[in-house]
Every structure is written in structure tokens, then in C-alpha cells.
Amino acid sequence: MTTENIRTYDVIVIGAGPVGENVADRTTAAGLSTVLVESELAGGECSYWACEPSKALLRPVLLRADAMHVPGLDPGVKNPLDVEAVLAHRNRMSTDWNDEGQVEWIKSAGIDLLRGHGRLAGEREVSVETPAGDTVRLRARHAVAVCTGSRADLPPLPEIENLRPWTSREATSAQQPPRHLVIVGAGVVGVEMATAWQALGSRVTLFARGDRLLPRLEPFAGELVTERLREAGADVRFGIAVVGAERVDDGEVRVTPSDGGEITADEILFATGRAPRAEDIGLDTVGLKPGDWLAADDSLTVTAVPGDWLYAVCDVNRRDLFTHQRKYQARIAGAVIACRARGERLDTGRWAPHSGTADIEAVPGVVFTDPEVASVGLTVSQAERTGRAVGVVDYEIGHLAGAVQYRPDYRGRARILIDRDRQVVVGAAFVGPGVGELLYSATVAITGEVPVERLWHAVPAFPTISEVWLRLLETRRDS
CATH class of the missing domain: 3.50.50.60 (FAD/NAD(P)-binding domain)
Structure with missing residues (x-):
């Protein structure tokens, strides 16, 4: 038997993954009553089927690959991996697909959690079908944030x-x-x-x-x-x-x-590829097409719905699919919702706390393969498509003393793109063991628009792989 009741909150968040949790945390901290609606596990894709388990599988693989090339280590590192131990580690990192810890955190943050499938049901309204078969109607005084993420996009093969x-x-x-x-x-x-x-x-x-x-x-x-x-x-x-x-x-x-x-x-x-998890969330009740990506501006507000009450955060807006970037969006959205709830005007400057420009200017990403791949900002082909005049500087990372200390047979390459007009770095790519740790310095250089001449005064320690920055600058000077 289905029953129905109505609950009112300041903010409703559909999706309790890391993005939804961050939106809810920000709005709750601002004094806004907030409810998270989740149909699966609190903690979302990243915790159970993406970032955490995939890196738990890959960490032993990459560590062994490095160890096999370091002189003096036990020859045992060349033996096959203990598969049972690796998978057990992966299971622990995924908390055996149990979300009790996440639920405890949500409660401790003062956020309500409602289990069930949430659908928009008109302006500032959400209908939730609970596992018990009940329907709960939610109303938001200020905002509804769609944080439903994405799913695997399968090809159209027969059967x-x-x-x-x-x-x-x-x-x-x-x-x-x-x-x-x-x-x-x-x-x-x-x-x-x-x-x-x-x-x-x-x-x-x-x-x-x-x-x-x-x-x-x-x-x-x-x-x-x-x-x-x-x-x-x-x-x-x-x-x-x-x-x-x-x-x-x-x-x-x-x-x-x-x-x-x-x-x-x-x-x-x-x-x-990925597709938005938006086919059954009630988009038609607010004039949108079910299953579509939700276009959002730099404040993460859905542009096609009037009234500045509907927000699309994370994969569903297609701005970026990295977890760290989606959590960045969540912080922006939370700040925007709180600002509007207080009746304040948004500070919309380029680097304002209410503007998600890092989704465009400098998106860092690491591919955890052997060798590792790290990149941020523009690639050469992207610069060419946008008509940006850039200088390209390459350096073989294996020539560094720090790289040889890491692995005597180190193979890898670094590249930076320098805007010829502004003389700032607009793109960087690194390939080689351990290069993920180079990425934050590159991201700071790009987002901070640090003049190349000023980068000479950011001195890398010797012998580390970060010395590649000095070699890239020297290569540029000598070219």
C-alpha cells in the first residue's frame, strides 16, 4: 500500500555521492536544512565502483612495476602478484560495498538522508519512491540540486x-x-x-x-x-x-x-563512454527532455529552467567527469545556493567563490597506468582548434637524476604549452612513473597565470622529478 506525506526543506539534493554530499555539507554549514535522496549506496560511484576500487587494484600493480626496476630489492618482487590479497585490499577500500560509514558521516553533519528513487515533480518539488513502496513528497524553499552522475554508455549492438x-x-x-x-x-x-x-x-x-x-x-x-x-x-x-x-x-x-x-x-x-543518469528523474515536469545532459552555467544553475532554483552538479552537466572537479563544482554550488538564500548578490568575477571557471581554465587529471599520465590545461590540438598561439616545450624526464633514482630505466616525457602573447603556461602533460605528483604545481602555474619568467624563481629540489620544471624552462630559453 502506498502512502504519501510532504516534507519541506531549504535544499533538496538528489544523489548522495561525493558531489551531493559536498553540496549538502556546504548548504547545511550555511544554516540551510538539507536532505539527500539516494537510491543506491551513500558515497556514490566513486567510493564503490570507480576511483577507490580502481586505484586499489592499480596501486599494487604500479608499485611492483617500479620495484622490479630498483637495484637491490628482493627478487621476489618479480613474482606474480598475490591476486587474493590485492582483491581483498580492493574490497576493504570499497568497504565491502557497505555504506554504514557514509551514512554515519551524513548524520553527524546534520544532513537528513532519504532512501529511494527521487524524481522532480515540478518547481522546487521532488517525489521519492522509497524501498518500502511509499511515496514521499519533498518541497524546497530555495533549491534542488541534481547530482545523479552518469552511467556507462553501451554501444547499440544487437541483443x-x-x-x-x-x-x-x-x-x-x-x-x-x-x-x-x-x-x-x-x-x-x-x-x-x-x-x-x-x-x-x-x-x-x-x-x-x-x-x-x-x-x-x-x-x-x-x-x-x-x-x-x-x-x-x-x-x-x-x-x-x-x-x-x-x-x-x-x-x-x-x-x-x-x-x-x-x-x-x-x-x-x-x-x-558515459551517459547522464537523467532518463528517469522527472525532467519533463520542468520542461526538460528526459535523458539529456543538463546545461549549467558557471554558478552550476540549470540555464533552461527559469527562477534560479535548479542546479546540475557533477557528471550530469557534462562540464567535466573527474571526481575532484565535480567536488569543486559542489563547493561552488553550495556557496551559490547559500548566497541566494540570504538574498545576496553573487560575486561573479573570474575567480570568484561563486564561479566554476576551473572547469574551463585548468582541469587536472591522472591516468593510473604504467607509465602514469598526468595532464592539465590545453593540449596542442586544442590550442590549434581555438586559434591560440602557443610555444611547445618538451623534455625527456629520464634525463633527470631524480628520475634515474626513481627507476634506472625511467622512460617518460614532459610538455608545457606557453601562450606566446601572455607568456604564461596554458597546458602541461607528463608521462612516466610517479608524475601524478607533478600535477598540482602545473595546475597552480596555469590557474595562477604565473609569468614564465617568475617560474625561474620557483626552485625545485634536487634530485627529484620536479626538477623537470627547471629543464623545461632551460629548453625554452635555448630553443
Whole structure:
């Protein structure tokens, strides 16, 4: 039997992942009563099926790869990984897919949590279907924030629903390595999962539709990752799509690639993109098309809905798909909601606390492969498309004393892009073991618009990989 009651809050947040939690934390801290609505696990995709479990799988893989090249270490590091121990570590990092800890934090922050599927039901209204079958009506005095994220976007293959393919969720939560894993997709998910499962004992075949891995990054990033994957035993093929796949009676998957033939595997992972989780959240009740991305401005306000009450934060707005960037958006949205609730005017300057410009100016990202890939700001191709005049400076990281200390056979490259008119760094890319730790300095240089001549006075310690900054500046001077 369905019952209905009405509850009123200052702010309603649909989605209790890290983004929704951050929005709710900011609005609650500002004195606004806030409720989180969640249909799955509090903590969201990042905690259970993305960032945390994937990095828990990859950390032992990458540490072992480094250790194998350091003189004097026990030869035992060259032995295969203890798969059971790695998967147990991954399970712990995912809290065994139990959200009690997250729920406790939500309560301690003074935020209400309502379990169930939330849908918009008109202006400032949300309808929640609870697991018990009840319907709870919520009304917001000030704001509703949609933080529902994204889901894997599967290709339109015939009868794909019967295939039971892996998406990123299955790839990060599997309890044993498949003997043979086919991966379709050349982006971050595809290459990270190829790195992890190849090292954990799977035979990996990766199909890339284009001519390189990591196509949105500088070409040398994909080249170095491809080289290492092939050295590790992965079969990486370019210019190939999957045109058919079926699950047969014995549970195996028969895969038909576009270049002919057939491959039999235990599992197939489609890492072919993301789609908004917006098909069943009541968008039609506020004049929007179900399933669409929600366009939001720099204050994270949905531009197509009048009244400045509806916000789209995280993947669903398509501004960026990194967790750290989405949490940045959450802080902006929380500040905007609190400001408007107090009747104050927004400070909308370029670097104002109410303006999410970092989504455009400098988005940092790390791909946790062997070698690691770190990038922020523009690539050369992006600069060319926008007509930006830039100087490109490259340096082989393996020439650094700090890199050789890290791994005697260190292979890696650094690149910075310098705006010729303003003489500031507008893009940076690093490939090599441990380069993720270089990324924050690059992000500060870009967002702070630090003049290149001033960077000479930011002295890197010797012998560290960060000395690459000095070498890049010297290379620019000598070119």
C-alpha cells in the first residue's frame, strides 16, 4: 500500500555521492536544512565502483612495476602478484560495498538522508519512491540540486541486454580475474583496467576504434602506454570496432571484430563512454527532455529552467567527469545556493567563490597506468582548434637524476604549452612513473597565470622529478 506525506526543506539534493554530499555539507554549514535522496549506496560511484576500487587494484600493480626496476630489492618482487590479497585490499577500500560509514558521516553533519528513487515533480518539488513502496513528497524553499552522475554508455549492438557485458562497475568489483578479457575502448577506463587485469593474470585484448590510446591527450601519452601494455603481454589493436558479441551456453563471450574473424573470451568490457543518469528523474515536469545532459552555467544553475532554483552538479552537466572537479563544482554550488538564500548578490568575477571557471581554465587529471599520465590545461590540438598561439616545450624526464633514482630505466616525457602573447603556461602533460605528483604545481602555474619568467624563481629540489620544471624552462630559453 502506498502512502504519501510532504516534507519541506531549504535544499533538496538528489544523489548522495561525493558531489551531493559536498553540496549538502556546504548548504547545511550555511544554516540551510538539507536532505539527500539516494537510491543506491551513500558515497556514490566513486567510493564503490570507480576511483577507490580502481586505484586499489592499480596501486599494487604500479608499485611492483617500479620495484622490479630498483637495484637491490628482493627478487621476489618479480613474482606474480598475490591476486587474493590485492582483491581483498580492493574490497576493504570499497568497504565491502557497505555504506554504514557514509551514512554515519551524513548524520553527524546534520544532513537528513532519504532512501529511494527521487524524481522532480515540478518547481522546487521532488517525489521519492522509497524501498518500502511509499511515496514521499519533498518541497524546497530555495533549491534542488541534481547530482545523479552518469552511467556507462553501451554501444547499440544487437541483443546486448543478453550479453551481460562488463561496464566499469563490473571491472572494478569482480572477485576473480577472467582468463581472457576483451576491452572495447581506448580511454581512461579501458587502459586502466587493461593495466590492472593484465597484471592480475588475465589475458587482455584491447580494441581501439581510432589510431591511438588516450586520444584526448597528447599523442606521446598513448604511445608510451601502448608500448608498456604490449611489453606486459596485452594485445592492443587499433582501427578496429566490435560489430558483434554473444554469450554462449558455456558462459563464454564470442566477439566479432570489424577486421573479421572471431575471438572467444570470458568477459567483455565496454569502456566506450558515459551517459547522464537523467532518463528517469522527472525532467519533463520542468520542461526538460528526459535523458539529456543538463546545461549549467558557471554558478552550476540549470540555464533552461527559469527562477534560479535548479542546479546540475557533477557528471550530469557534462562540464567535466573527474571526481575532484565535480567536488569543486559542489563547493561552488553550495556557496551559490547559500548566497541566494540570504538574498545576496553573487560575486561573479573570474575567480570568484561563486564561479566554476576551473572547469574551463585548468582541469587536472591522472591516468593510473604504467607509465602514469598526468595532464592539465590545453593540449596542442586544442590550442590549434581555438586559434591560440602557443610555444611547445618538451623534455625527456629520464634525463633527470631524480628520475634515474626513481627507476634506472625511467622512460617518460614532459610538455608545457606557453601562450606566446601572455607568456604564461596554458597546458602541461607528463608521462612516466610517479608524475601524478607533478600535477598540482602545473595546475597552480596555469590557474595562477604565473609569468614564465617568475617560474625561474620557483626552485625545485634536487634530485627529484620536479626538477623537470627547471629543464623545461632551460629548453625554452635555448630553443
